[in-house]
Amino acid sequence: MNLENSTSFVLRYGSVIGIIIVAMGLMAHLADISHSDTMMTAGILIIVLTPFAGMLVSFTSLSVNRERAYAVIALILIAITVIGMVVAFLLV
């Protein structure tokens, strides 16, 4: 499990799938079809969560390849990001 290939794979397919759903939702919205907003929200949620999924895959890849130091760094980053989200949620 190569770090670069696996991270790149998640970022590519996460963003492309999200964009396709957003585009379909937008077209449905323009055509005044119901549930278009749900579709756009779902697509945007997929796009927004893609970097997080990328971090999880990077951590897994580094762990599998026994790059312990970088795996720990990835884990710390995931933890800080989650804390950051909680802080931001409280401040918004």
Add this chain to the structure above:
Amino acid sequence: MLGLIVIAMTAGLIGSLFGLGGGIIIVPVLTILYGMTAKDAAAVSLVAIVAISAVSASSLIKSRTANVRIGLKLETAAATGAIIGAIIALYVSSWVIAVSFAIVLIYSAIYMFMRPERVITPDDTSDSTPGNASDGTSDGNGVRDTADREERFTYHDTKTNEDIQYGVRNVRTGMIGFLAAGITSALSGVGGGTIKIPVMNVHMHIPMKAATATSSYVIGITAFSGAVVYLLGGILDIETAAVVVIGAFIGSLIGLRILTMIDASSMRRYFSILLIFLASVMLLNAGGFL
């Protein structure tokens, strides 16, 4: 709607070319031309930044131009800085931050424009900061701390079609720079790429293309948590976000195409000019002219 797509495409193009988020374009356009509040515009901008980052980084990581390991390491500092900045923002006036941020940008721009890039090659054993032992990486005999200097990487330059080897130095002090970038971006609302790239390129000697590509990767991580909060908090204008994201996606793909045709030295020059422009926009904004 077409106008918004074109603006978002421009943001995506510049974002993927220079490793910036594109928020500096999207936020003023949405607030000034579309009458959105700063918070609503920031929410849309964050989603666009994540999209630009994911599209650009997927390609740049695959070609090894973006450095995932260094990116993860530096981003721990930036993400921490963003949390500190979010808390400080409650107490500090935003124009003070904007002006100091602009000054840093102008300094970086002049430095990058005037000085040639220095890349650490495998046989380069010199100290990157002669006479400066204050960053704790020198033992006083000219031999640097091995833990802080043995990071060597390679990327393939598609323009020159050659493998570029480079060493990364001053990681610890670079992390302080990223911490500052995280704090200032959280305070000013502008993506940290404008500070992160000069820190990586000038201070850590990461080649310009690798620095901008790595920035492209990490800005998505910085932006995603904010974007999730806005989305789940119901603050995001879904329709505007959908239009902007589609435009940003197309712009990013165009930017990536241009990136394969541009050489590193002109890229550094264009980036410094862009920094001056962004600093001017920030100063005008801080002065209430925008």
